[in-house]
Each structure stands twice: as C-alpha cells, then as structure tokens.
Amino acid sequence: MTRIAAVHGVLAPYRHAQRDITDMVARHCLSEGADRGPLDRLHRGVRVRSRHTVLPLDRYGELDDFGAVNDAFIAGAADLGAEAVTGALGEAGLSPRDVDLLVFTSVTGIAAPSVDARLAGRLGLRPDVKRLPVFGLGCVAGATGIARLHDYLLGRPEQVAVLLSVELCSLTFQRADTSPANLVATALFGDGAAAVVACGARRHPPAGTGPTVVASRSRLYPDTERLLGWDITGAGFRVVLDAAVPDVVRKTLAGEVDGFLADHGLRRHDVTAWVSHTGGPRILDAVAEALDLPEGALDASRxxxxxxxNLSSASVLHVLRDTLTAARRPPAGTPGLLLAMGPGFCTELVLLRW
Structure with a gap:
C-alpha cells in the first residue's frame, strides 16, 4: 500500500480578521453610499474568522490587469510551494533528491515554465525528477492528487512521490463585481499551500506516521459544467459558483460513498475519521446531512x-494534516475517508487506513 509519510500545510504571510477583508471588499466592490448591510451579513454568515493573503490588503486595489495579477501568483506560489515541500520532506525524513515524481496543482494562476519546474532547482530536486503540473481540477485536486500519487506508486513501489497544492485565491478578486458569486467568493476563499509526501509499498520513510491509501473513486456528473469553476475574462478569473451545489451534494454523495465503501466490505459506521474539503458552511452541512454523520464528525473541516x-485544493490537505496531528488520532488500523468536490461537477473519494 502507498504510505502517506507527511503532510505539511502553510498559509500566506498576511493574516486578516474577516472584518478587515469585508471592509476592503466594500471599498472596491460597492459604489459610494451603497448599503453594505447585505455584504456584512454575508461575510459574517460564512463562519470564517480569519484568512491569509499573499499580498497586503492595500495592494489589491493596485493590481489593474491580469498580467500583474499572474506575476504575483508566480512569485507567491514559488515561495509558498518551496516552504510546503521542504517542510513535508523534513517531516518524512527524506531529502529533495529522494523525490521521483512531483505533482503540482493550482487553479488560481498559470505559468510556463510551470511552478514545479521553477521549484526544481530551488529545492534541489534531481534533474531526472518526473513532473506533472495540473490545472482545472479546482477544490477537488487535493483529493485527486493523493489518488493519482497512489496510482503511480502502485506501479513503482520503491519510489517517492510528492503532491504540491498552492492556491492564491485572493488574486482572483474582481473589483466592482457585485454578482452574488463574486461576493460569496470574497467571503470564503483564502491563500495557502500544502505538500504531501507519499512512499510506495517497498519504500519505507525514515520518519512520518501517516495512513496508507487503500483505493480511490472518481465521479464526474454530466450536465453540471456550469455549477462551479471560472470564466476566463480580460480581467482574469471570474468565479462561477451556483447556489445549487449543496443540493447536488445532498442528492449524490451518499450513494457514491456507500457504493465505494461496500466495494471494500465497509459501511459508514466503520469510518473513524471523515476528512472533508472545507467548501463553505452550506457544503459542510450538506455533506453531514447526506451521510447522516454524527455530531462533530466534520469539526476539523469546520x-x-x-x-x-476555503483554500481550494489545499483545504482538504490542511484538514488531513490536522487530523494526523490531533491529540486524539483515529485508532490504528481503522478506515478513514477523504473526500472533496470540484468543477465538472465531480467528487473524489480516497479510502485510507490509519
């Protein structure tokens, strides 16, 4: 089985109370004299207390074109990515030269050469390291990335693979856009990164005590492309976020989870830890309701x-990190389920064994 040797999460350098971000959004999105009451209620209602940004808040009003925004993404992604990978390798007791595959995922900026290529020399990776940059999976990419590491290592059990997620959601901020989707996004999303180090069955990490990956399941739902994603415009990434997403989760998730668990002789009550993408409060409520989870099952995500x-693809990896470092870890040998949803609309389920 693939062993998750380490998970290291980092947050962007500038931390803000939610109220300060609300004030910034009001300055740039609302016209002078406009009633900001609905914006204030929205930002309070998402149950976010603080977020981190890659730039100081006063810089966002100065980013006047997509090129400037993307330059900030490349610089910030390289810095946070290097910190995340270095931290994860250190926790696993491995060196950069041990890495055989580096998968990089983000949906908040673009680069060619890709960010993973820009990091290879900086981190000290081998010149023959295999790289796979991934764009477009969005919030599901943390779960999908672990699944694809597992697929790769099944055929190369002596190797080490790393997943790096960097999401700088603040850089997608659209000034003067008062659409419900944009205002919800300004209330929810933050900036951060996470790296996962995974080892094949014949490669035992010197350190690290993470779970094994048993199996994964991907599901893409037809005719749901406009539920979630981006419209790419002259001003950059404009969010697509349909209010129907929680209803889709309620209708589909239980069947997917039950079928996946049944394939491995398990039922929901066997799962000792649920590692869910954070989404937003309505998404987490929908997950809990769909799966009839006990009180507190999603506390790490909340x-x-x-x-x-919401750190997009990095969120579920931060939740996994927190689950592994909690005072009361799941009992050894018991099953866990990691899950996330993303554009497509799609879900990814990863069965773990603690």
Missing amino acids: HSLAEAG
Missing part, C-alpha cells in the same frame, strides 16, 4: 474553514 477560509 475549524479549518473558520481559521483560514
């Missing part, structure tokens, strides 16, 4: 949302 917001 805590991550409150302290850092």
Whole structure:
C-alpha cells in the first residue's frame, strides 16, 4: 500500500480578521453610499474568522490587469510551494533528491515554465525528477492528487512521490463585481499551500506516521459544467459558483460513498475519521446531512474553514494534516475517508487506513 509519510500545510504571510477583508471588499466592490448591510451579513454568515493573503490588503486595489495579477501568483506560489515541500520532506525524513515524481496543482494562476519546474532547482530536486503540473481540477485536486500519487506508486513501489497544492485565491478578486458569486467568493476563499509526501509499498520513510491509501473513486456528473469553476475574462478569473451545489451534494454523495465503501466490505459506521474539503458552511452541512454523520464528525473541516477560509485544493490537505496531528488520532488500523468536490461537477473519494 502507498504510505502517506507527511503532510505539511502553510498559509500566506498576511493574516486578516474577516472584518478587515469585508471592509476592503466594500471599498472596491460597492459604489459610494451603497448599503453594505447585505455584504456584512454575508461575510459574517460564512463562519470564517480569519484568512491569509499573499499580498497586503492595500495592494489589491493596485493590481489593474491580469498580467500583474499572474506575476504575483508566480512569485507567491514559488515561495509558498518551496516552504510546503521542504517542510513535508523534513517531516518524512527524506531529502529533495529522494523525490521521483512531483505533482503540482493550482487553479488560481498559470505559468510556463510551470511552478514545479521553477521549484526544481530551488529545492534541489534531481534533474531526472518526473513532473506533472495540473490545472482545472479546482477544490477537488487535493483529493485527486493523493489518488493519482497512489496510482503511480502502485506501479513503482520503491519510489517517492510528492503532491504540491498552492492556491492564491485572493488574486482572483474582481473589483466592482457585485454578482452574488463574486461576493460569496470574497467571503470564503483564502491563500495557502500544502505538500504531501507519499512512499510506495517497498519504500519505507525514515520518519512520518501517516495512513496508507487503500483505493480511490472518481465521479464526474454530466450536465453540471456550469455549477462551479471560472470564466476566463480580460480581467482574469471570474468565479462561477451556483447556489445549487449543496443540493447536488445532498442528492449524490451518499450513494457514491456507500457504493465505494461496500466495494471494500465497509459501511459508514466503520469510518473513524471523515476528512472533508472545507467548501463553505452550506457544503459542510450538506455533506453531514447526506451521510447522516454524527455530531462533530466534520469539526476539523469546520475549524479549518473558520481559521483560514476555503483554500481550494489545499483545504482538504490542511484538514488531513490536522487530523494526523490531533491529540486524539483515529485508532490504528481503522478506515478513514477523504473526500472533496470540484468543477465538472465531480467528487473524489480516497479510502485510507490509519
């Protein structure tokens, strides 16, 4: 089985109370004299207390074109990515030269050469390291990335693979856009990164005590492309966020989870830890309702949302990190389920064994 040797999460350098971000959004999105009451209620209602940004808040009003925004993404992604990978390798007791595959995912900026290529020399990776940059999976990419590391390592059990997620959601901020989708996005999303180090069955990490990956399942739902994603415009990434997403989760998730668990002789009550993408409060409520989870089952996800917001693909990896470092870890040998949703609309399920 693939072993998750380490998960290291980092947050962007500038931390802000939610109220300060609300004030910034009001300055740039609302016309002078406009009633900001609905914006204030929206930002309070998402249950986010603080978020981190890659730039100081006063810089966002100065980013006047997509090129400037993307330059900020490349610089910030390289810095946070290097910190995340270095931290994860250190926790696993491995060196950069041990890495055989580096998968990089983001949906908040673009680069060619890709960010992983820009990091290879900086980190000291081998010149023959295999790289796979991934764009477009969005929030699901943290779960999908772990699944694809597992697929790769099944055929190369002596190797080491790393997943790096960097999401700088603040850089997608659209000034003067008062659409409901944009205002919800300004309330929820934050900036951060995470790296996962995974080892094949014949490669035992010197350190690290993470779970094994048993299996994964991907599901893409037809005719749901406009539920979630981006419209790419002259001003950059404009969010697509349909209010129907929680209803889709309620209708589809239980069947997917039950079928996946049944394939491995399990039922929901066997799962000792649910590692869910943070989404937003309505998404987490929908997950809990769809799966009839006990009170507190998603506390790690709700805590991550409150302290850092939705970090897109990095969120579920932060929740996994927090689960592994909690005072009371899941009992050894028991199953866990990691899950996330993203554009497509799609879900990814990863069965773990603690």
